[in-house]
Amino acid sequence: MSLSAGLSKHEMAARVAQDIPRGAYVNLGIGQPTLVADHLAADSGIVLHTENGMLNMGRAAVGDEVDGDLLNAGKVPVTELAGSSYFHSADSFAMMRGGHLDVCVLGAFQVSAGGDIANWHTGAPDAIPAVGGAMDLAIGAKQVFVMMTLFAKDGTPKLVPACTYPLTGVGCVTRVYTDVAVFETGAEGVRVVETFGTSYDELAARLDVPLL
Amino acid sequence: MSTRICDTAAEAVDGIADGSTVLVGGFGLAGMPVQLIDALIDQGATDLTVVSNNAGNGDTGLAALLAKGRVRKVVCSFPRQSDSYVFDELYRAGRIELELVPQGNLAERMRAAGAGIGAFFSPTGAGTPLAEGKETREIDGRTYVLEHPIKGDVALVGAHRADRMGNVVYRKTARNFGPVMATAAATTIVQVREVVEVGALDPEAVVTPGIYVDRVVAV
Numbered sequence: 146m147s148l149s150a151g152l153s154k155h156e157m158a159a160r161v162a163q164d165i166p167r168g169a170y171v172n173l174g175i176g177q178p179t180l181v182a183d184h185l186a187a188d189s190g191i192v193l194h195t196e197n198g199m200l201n202m203g204r205a206a207v208g209d210e211v212d213g214d215l216l217n218a219g220k221v222p223v224t225e226l227a228g229s230s231y232f233h234s235a236d237s238f239a240m241m242r243g244g245h246l247d248v249c250v251l252g253a254f255q256v257s258a259g260g261d262i263a264n265w266h267t268g269a270p271d272a273i274p275a276v277g278g279a280m281d282l283a284i285g286a287k288q289v290f291v292m293m294t295l296f297a298k299d300g301t302p303k304l305v306p307a308c309t310y311p312l313t314g315v316g317c318v319t320r321v322y323t324d325v326a327v328f329e330t331g332a333e334g335v336r337v338v339e340t341f342g343t344s345y346d347e348l349a350a351r352l353d354v355p356l357l
Numbered sequence: 358m359s360t361r362i363c364d365t366a367a368e369a370v371d372g373i374a375d376g377s378t379v380l381v382g383g384f385g386l387a388g389m390p391v392q393l394i395d396a397l398i399d400q401g402a403t404d405l406t407v408v409s410n411n412a413g414n415g416d417t418g419l420a421a422l423l424a425k426g427r428v429r430k431v432v433c434s435f436p437r438q439s440d441s442y443v444f445d446e447l448y449r450a451g452r453i454e455l456e457l458v459p460q461g462n463l464a465e466r467m468r469a470a471g472a473g474i475g476a477f478f479s480p481t482g483a484g485t486p487l488a489e490g491k492e493t494r495e496i497d498g499r500t501y502v503l504e505h506p507i508k509g510d511v512a513l514v515g516a517h518r519a520d521r522m523g524n525v526v527y528r529k530t531a532r533n534f535g536p537v538m539a540t541a542a543a544t545t546i547v548q549v550r551e552v553v554e555v556g557a558l559d560p561e562a563v564v565t566p567g568i569y570v571d572r573v574v575a576v
Contacts, residue, residue, distance in 0.1 A: 195530070196460060197384040197530045197533050198384075198532055198533050199529070199530050212529065213531075214387055214528045214529040214530060215387075215529040215530055216385060216387045220384070220385035220386075220387075220414075220438070231527075231529055231530065231532055233532050233534065233535065233536040233537055233564070234384075234460070234461075234463075234464040234534045234537055235467070235468040237461075237464075238460060238461030238464050238465065239465075241461060242461060242479070242480060266486075271449065273436055273441075273444075273445055273448055273449075274436075274437070274457050275434070275435045275436055275457070276435065276457055276459050276487065277459075277460050278460040278461060279459075280459040280461075280462075280482050280485060280487065281459055281460060281461035284480045284481055285461075285480075311485065311486045312485045312486070313485060314484075314485070315484035315485075
């Protein structure tokens with residue numbers, strides 16, 4: 146069906162980047178959300194935070210720039226920009242919990258209509274759980290954006306009435322950016338902001354959550 | 358008590374007892390005190406509880422200590438990584454215990470230990486499986502979870518430079534958990550790339566004052 150003709154992950158990242166306000170302090174977590182950095186305008190004044198203790202993180206390091214003391218949250222060597230600062234882990238997470246970050250972008254296994262997020266554990270008995278900074282980011286940032294495909298590989302929706310995977314945070318997600326649509330989540334329900342190669346009616350037919 | 362400058366990593370880790378709780382700095386290998394861990398392996402202490410952000414990468418540092426079977430329990434936020442095969446195998450075989458702690462709670466629990474705080478309410482993890490069984494409280498309409506300090510018998514910290522009074526500076530993101538762990542252990546042992554004379558560090562730039570540091574070794 147036409148829902149397969151959506152955005153690529155780079156196009157999704159570009160769509161997320163479009164909604165990040167100029168001058169915002171932003172954490173891009175690990176994995177796919179880090180692609181958003183490639184789509185931020187150089188003059189946007191956006192400052193990237195990395196949980197391992199840095200503000201104004203630059204792009205990935207190449208060649209001679211690689212320095213084992215300068216990594217991002219995914220443990221990839223990165224660079225510093227003019228105006229960078231370093232701080233210890235307790236301060237880094239105080240910035241999150243204290244509400245100082247404007248936006249974080251997280252991946253997810255599931256998001257509920259009410260803005261709950263599950264992204265740290267599948268709950269499978271042989272899976273090794275790992276949470277890192279996800280729970281702190283989820284409850285701390287002023288706006289929590291999720292970037293994910295709307296459907297799992299088996300076709301089941303990842304935007305659900307209630308998460309079945311173990312929760313990362315409760316009622317904290319404000320926007321969900323997927324390959325086929327952008328959604329707003331909140332106490333009133335789920336609103337479709339934009340669709341890509343699909344229609345509101347097709348989404349309504351495939352999802353178990355009521356759409357505003 | 359004043360800081361002791363050690364000649365070797367072996368001297369620095371002398372006396373770490375079996376059954377100790379050891380705070381190990383580093384985020385991945387940045388700030389990981391690899392030479393102190395190697396010395397601890399040679400020293401032989403076992404039945405350890407290790408508190409660290411990760412549970413070892415590749416075959417070096419913390420992973421090497423785990424591989425030797427010296428660690429009974431790991432308290433960490435992110436054990437599963439592309440190169441955490443040593444931990445993964447021990448965990449799947451049921452040969453190591455895991456307490457998973459959200460990274461901010463991990464840092465703040467050690468900060469609390471170092472700062473003499475009895476416990477604190479954190480919003481992180483509220484309503485998730487990691488808060489199950491913990492006391493919660495509504496404060497101004499938000500749910501918080503009671504979190505207790507994590508105190509170490511020993512902290513092993515990797516830093517950049519120290520002076521002979523034990524004042525320590527770090528480098529870039531290798532700082533991470535070092536300054537917090539240095540405050541939270543009965544004995545704090547720091548490995549640095551260079552020990553400099555007293556007065557050689559800018560006092561405005563010192564991150565960990567020497568009061569927190571018991572032993573320093575240049576590696």
